[in-house]
Amino acid sequence: MFQLPSPIEIRSINDITFYLKREDLIDSEFSGNKARKFYYFLQNDFPHIQKLVSYGSAQSNAMYSLSVLAKIRGWKFEYFVDHVADYLKNNPHGNYKAALDNGMKIIEKVGLIPRDYSEEVLFIEEGGRQIEAGYGIKLLAQEIKNWQKEQGIVELNIFLPSGTGTTALFLQKNLLKGQPQGIATTVYTCACVGDSIYLKKQFLDLEKDETMHPTILSLDKKHHFGKLYKENYKIWLKLQEQTGVIFDLLYDPLGWRTLLAHPKVFDKPTLYIHQGGVLGNESMLPRYERKYEDIEGSGDL
């Protein structure tokens, strides 16, 4: 059912060639890094669980993936949000609509989320930022190790943009463990939510040993998550034009802008991880198109 290991393809942008791990192709519904993060809950037995509870934004990729997980496992799914915009309520689309179609019950509540510790309830932190995420990300790391060995790549650089940093952290940690002498795999990332200091704190919460942490790269300019930047839209269009691949509009544009601003990374063979999330483009793309209707095709890029 799942396409695992996820394929690795060769692509190029601005004449720079890189490898692309297509985590977006794992499955039409359960894919990307959320599939890895929630894999533990798909594969193990939870005989008492009847309901999944989580919280976050009304358009999040994690929310949608949890609705798929709940559907597959036959669990109810309750999701807490501060607020659902009227526009979204009246015109459901993207992750929100897909999650509702999967049976999600959305609850608007400002402030503390009621934590139900009863046996039947499985509580998932926002964005899947929890230890169990390590289970699926370890499998991702193993796929990369096997591939790196097959390809005979001695030193590999990996790049992926971070939100909570959970994926990047567990990936680097697992790629450091059990590698043969002389083989190096370095994980680079950037902070899309908050700044590099926030991301470093997130890493420290999950792992005290800083030698296990990914390397954080950044741009000089401050970046606000979810804001519509012209540079983000342009790089997204350019990626689509030059690679033929549709990337996500929330994380990948900043990821690519940051990576391309640090060309030294490409001195070694470089693997970019496509972490899925393309369904979320249904809400982001119309907003970009409306704001920057003057930008189209290659002439402007």
Ligand SMILES: *Cc1c(COP(=O)(O)O)cnc(C)c1O
């Ligand atoms: C959730 C998500 C991320 C961020 O993952 P973290 O593990 O929270 O750092 C990046 N890209 C996409 C497409 C995502 O859905």
